[in-house]
Amino acid sequence: MSGKSLLLKVILLGDGGVGKSSLMNRYVTNKFDSQAFHTIGVEFLNRDLEVDGRFVTLQIWDTAGQERFKSLRTPFYRGADCCLLTFSVDDRQSFENLSNWQKEFIYYADVKDPEHFPFVVLGNKIDKLERQVSTEEARAWCMENGNYPYLETSAKDDTNVTVAFEEAVRQVLAVEEQLEHCMLGHTVDLHSSSKSGSSCC
Numbered sequence: 001m002s003g004k005s006l007l008l009k010v011i012l013l014g015d016g017g018v019g020k021s022s023l024m025n026r027y028v029t030n031k032f033d034s035q036a037f038h039t040i041g042v043e044f045l046n047r048d049l050e051v052d053g054r055f056v057t058l059q060i061w062d063t064a065g066q067e068r069f070k071s072l073r074t075p076f077y078r079g080a081d082c083c084l085l086t087f088s089v090d091d092r093q094s095f096e097n098l099s100n101w102q103k104e105f106i107y108y109a110d111v112k113d114p115e116h117f118p119f120v121v122l123g124n125k126i127d128k129l130e131r132q133v134s135t136e137e138a139r140a141w142c143m144e145n146g147n148y149p150y151l152e153t154s155a156k157d158d159t160n161v162t163v164a165f166e167e168a169v170r171q172v173l174a175v176e177e178q179l180e181h182c183m184l185g186h187t188v189d190l191h192s193s194s195k196s197g198s199s200c201c
Ligand SMILES: Nc1nc2c(ncn2[C@@H]2O[C@H](COP(=O)(O)OP(=O)(O)OP(=O)(O)O)[C@@H](O)[C@H]2O)c(=O)[nH]1
Pocket: 014, 015, 016, 017, 018, 019, 020, 021, 022, 023, 033, 034, 035, 036, 037, 038, 039, 040, 063, 064, 065, 066, 124, 125, 126, 127, 128, 153, 154, 155, 156, 157
């Protein structure tokens, strides 16, 4: 087990009103406000956690989903280690906009290798009885768009909120481990007389 704490930046993106701020506040302060105000620009909160023996400080960046705040949120995408694409299961439009959020993130965060970037998709407000997006549909979107993990959450009832943020950490650690593995492969390569090296990257 490593004693060093890792600082990870995760960013919550999605339409205005899907519950991004509520998810962050539920996770960090364990509170829920049924009359939350729209976010203007960005806000962030930190929480320390341990995942699979790794100590992590999770820096959660909560962005304003409303279109009019686009120029205020996009400068903060750079340096994110994971992106939580969020929609609300009772709002079909917010689900249909996931691709736009994915593209906006890749562009403004200047992601060099989008295929391997860790996105996690959250379908929030599962406590609501009238759904407009089924679990199967959401899973299918995740499969088709990069094989992303999909979690259904409720910030109101505190369903899967901790699991969602821990999954984000796991995704980042998995990518990091793969990179370390590849670099190790290259190091071994330099000292090897053989031309054939690691084929993982
Ligand atoms: N029923 C229910 N309501 C929720 C849930 N999460 C958030 N809400 C409510 O939905 C509304 C919008 O939530 P916010 O967290 O402000 O949404 P947001 O995504 O941060 O919105 P912007 O800041 O405009 O981007 C608020 O009235 C919340 O109380 C949930 O899981 N279930």
